[in-house]
Amino acid sequence: MGRFDAVLFDAGGVLVLPDPTVLRPLLTPYGGADDTEVHRRAHYAGMANKSRQRSEEVDWTSYNTAYVGAVGVADDTIAHAASVLDHTRSAHLWRWPIPETLVALGSLARDGVPMGVVSNASGQIEEVLLRAGVCQVGAGPGVAMRVVIDSHVVGVAKPDPRIFDFALPHFAEFDPERIVYVGDSVTMDIASAGEAGLHPVLIDPYDDHPDADFERVTSVQALLDWF
Ligand SMILES: [Mg+2]
Structure with a gap:
């Protein structure tokens, strides 16, 4: 047994993960890597940050920030790219x-x-x-x-x-x-x-x-x- x-x-x-075939081209204009493996890693970096910040389930701010940072968005562009991600990553993604x-x-x-x-x-x-x-x-x-x-x-x-x-x-x-x-x-x-x-x-x-x-x-x- x-x-x-x-x-x-x-x-x-x-x-499942938020679809990297959608998020890769979404974030490349902001310096994000066009690489599925990098996006896979970014999801777990986002989740770890969300847990670290003790965010409510509906608050994805810390997830978005960590995610775009993990795919390579530069520090001075993170806030904007995180907002773009937030507007795009719907439940259906x-x-x-x-x-x-x-x-x-x-x-x-x-x-x-x-x-x-x-x-x-x-x-x-x-x-x-x-x-x-x-x-x-x-x-x-x-x-x-x-x-x-x-x-x-x-x-x-x-x-x-x-x-x-x-x-x-x-x-x-x-x-x-x-x-x-x-x-x-x-x-x-x-x-x-x-x-x-x-x-x-x-x-x-x-x-x-x-x-x-x-x-x-x-x-x-x-x-x-x-x-
Ligand atoms: Mg989950």
């Missing part, structure tokens, strides 16, 4: 599947690991994940999930742990302590999943949180050893 019985995923930063995650989801599905999604979103995440070919509830073009919870739809958002109450009935045969929740936000994901009785894990591909007192993985692929 493995460490865990099931896994729930945050969507943003775990399954969180649609670029993380390649390593797609591979890992396929492996977890083949191993029969029960999975679900719990996301702070805007009512769009289930359709975006379907169209991106990542996953859907039940059988389909992506990996089968038992449930996809969108905070806008259920009316409760992380860090309120009650958002997990909408997912856990779909995993009722398991002890919540043996269900992993993988997220990319210290402030939104870690404490709330712990309060809900789950085992929280932070996806931290660039070691932005070396002093963490909770478990971290560098990618979703690391979970494959846990089931």
Whole structure:
């Protein structure tokens, strides 16, 4: 028997990223690198700064500033480029599947690991994940999930742990302590999943949180050893 019985995923930063094929040309006029890998790194730099500043979920100022800095925008242009990013990065732009995650989801599905999604979103995440070919509830073009919870739809958002109450009935045969929740936000994901009785894990591909007192993985692929 493995460490865990099931896994729930945050969507943003775990399954999908703000689409770098849109954000690369958006930010090149301000000195941003036209490089997907640089933009991937910038997302986690943004999330780390957002958590460091203890920003509310709706306040992305610190994320935007760190993101444009990480793609190479010069200091005297950061405020303007951050504003451009803020006006462009809508909920629907969180649609670029993380390649390593797609591979890992396929492996977890083949191993029969029960999975679900719990996301702070805007009512769009289930359709975006379907169209991106990542996953859907039940059988389909992506990996089968038992449930996809969108905070806008259920009316409760992380860090309120009650958002997990909408997912856990779909995993009722398991002890919540043996269900992993993988997220990319210290402030939104870690404490709330712990309060809900789950085992929280932070996806931290660039070691932005070396002093963490909770478990971290560098990618979703690391979970494959846990089931
Ligand atoms: Mg996230």
